[in-house]
Amino acid sequence: MQSKAKLLGHPIHPMLIVFPLGLLATSVAFDIVGLVQGDVEWFRISFWMISAGIIGGLLAAVFGLIDWLAIPSGTRAKGIGLWHGGLNLLVVLLFIGSWAIREGAPDNPGNGAFVLSFIAVLIALVAGWLGGELVDRLGVGVDSGANLDAPNSLSGRPATRSAPELRRAS
Numbered sequence: 001m002q003s004k005a006k007l008l009g010h011p012i013h014p015m016l017i018v019f020p021l022g023l024l025a026t027s028v029a030f031d032i033v034g035l036v037q038g039d040v041e042w043f044r045i046s047f048w049m050i051s052a053g054i055i056g057g058l059l060a061a062v063f064g065l066i067d068w069l070a071i072p073s074g075t076r077a078k079g080i081g082l083w084h085g086g087l088n089l090l091v092v093l094l095f096i097g098s099w100a101i102r103e104g105a106p107d108n109p110g111n112g113a114f115v116l117s118f119i120a121v122l123i124a125l126v127a128g129w130l131g132g133e134l135v136d137r138l139g140v141g142v143d144s145g146a147n148l149d150a151p152n153s154l155s156g157r158p159a160t161r162s163a164p165e166l167r168r169a170s
Contacts, residue, residue, distance in 0.1 A: 003141040004070040005063045009153025011141045016060035023053035040107035047106035057092040077138040087127035094120035
């Protein structure tokens with residue numbers, strides 16, 4: 001099943017998720033460094049990474065929702081997609097909570113902010129696995145003609161091999 005929201009022939013949702021995922025996960029790593037080193041500058045950086053990660057996560061969610069709405073009802077993919085999206089929404093909400101706690105004093109987040117962020121990253125791992133299940137196992141967002149010799153998506157040619165190409169490959 002191909003993605004409904006594409007840019008230059010590729011699904012938009014997977015292009016966008018790398019930013020919030022990287023920013024939010026790295027914010028937790030920076031919090032850990034700040035805790036270990038006792039240096040509040042790491043907490044300030046983490047605050048701004050969370051800010052950008054939340055915005056990016058919400059943007060990626062819009063395109064994920066567009067793709068999810070196109071999945072046929074009653075399929076395993078529809079259910080897995082609902083869990084994937086729901087867990088990712090929970091991740092963003094937990095980071096919003098962490099951000100809100102930090103907002104008044106980014107250099108002194110408090111234990112609640114850390115707990116929310118750490119739990120969110122653990123949930124993000126599960127949500128990411130479900131996203132992989134959607135793509136790698138269920139083929140959501142994958143061109144139906146995908147193959148190892150498919151032409152470039154910008155070529156305007158379909159990914160499906162032609163009959164003469166299939167005969168040569170066998």
